[in-house]
Amino acid sequence: MLGVVPQELVFDPFFTVRETLRIQSGYFGIRGNDAWIDEVMHHLDLTAKANANMRALSGGMKRRVLVAQALVHKPPVIVLDEPTAGVDVELRQGLWQFVRRLNREGHTIVLTTHYLEEAELHCNRIAMLKAGRVAALDSTRNLLETFSGLQLRVRLDAERLPEPFPAQVIARDGPLFTLRLPSARELEAVLARLRESAIGIVELEVQPPDLEEVFLRLTGRQS
Incomplete structure (x- = not known):
């Protein structure tokens, strides 16, 4: 059996929660199964609205009821279609704790979600779609390691980089450079090149790979 949370708000206006x-x-x-219904309502913060008519609920409350409907029969497979939209x-935090x-x-x-940070945080395995087709299907860890890279924000004591330089410059604001590295292995080469050129580092921040960059690479939208 499945439990499905649709993206659209679909409800019967003649009944209470x-x-x-x-x-x-x-x-x-x-x-x-009122005990389980009470538990589901508790975790979705619906207890105070248990006897309220569905028509009287806000959009966010109606979405909570949709989630509760998907869980009420304890299905082995639960399909969540944009469950935290709006x-x-x-509620978002409480919902994910319960899930x-x-x-x-x-x-x-x-x-299914457009919130890539939620997918990265909560999913063990991810499929990414491009034009309705599966562009990638793998564990979250493998996707990040295979398709992503590192971004390095570095503020220098000079407004230039030595030539040649072992990293792609994707943004610059005076002495502040944002660099893209294929992986962490190239970080030492970047630092060594700066040392060789006697360019000092004032500030450095390494940004780890994320699913947004993976998605942009797979869809060809990366700058």
Whole structure:
């Protein structure tokens, strides 16, 4: 069985939150599960709205009910389609805590999202789509190591870089350079080249690879 959270807000306006969840349970032949319904509502901060009519809820609250409907029958596979779109930070954190718990208990979570930072933080395996086709499918770690690189922000005591230089310059603001390196292995070559040219480093920040850069590389949108 699947539990699905659709992206669109779809609800029956004639029932309360609790009634909606009981009806959803009944579709799967489940009765007398009020204890689990109460737990789901608690984790999604819906308890205070249990007896409120669906029409009276805000958009964010309605989305919480959609998530609750997907979980109420304890499905082994849960499909979340943009579950945090349009919801506040507090709910987002509470939702992910609950989802991680379900995953630890053996539920498979399938997430579709445009929030790449959420995918990177919560997903063990990621598929990236380009023009409706799978452009990459691998573990999060392998995607980051294979397709991404490092960005290095370095402020120098000079407004120039030596030639040749073993890194791509992607931005510059006076003595502040943003460099792209294929991997961490090239970092020592960059530092050595600066030392050889007697150019001092005032400030240095290494930015680790992220899924946004992976996506831009795969879709050909990288600058």
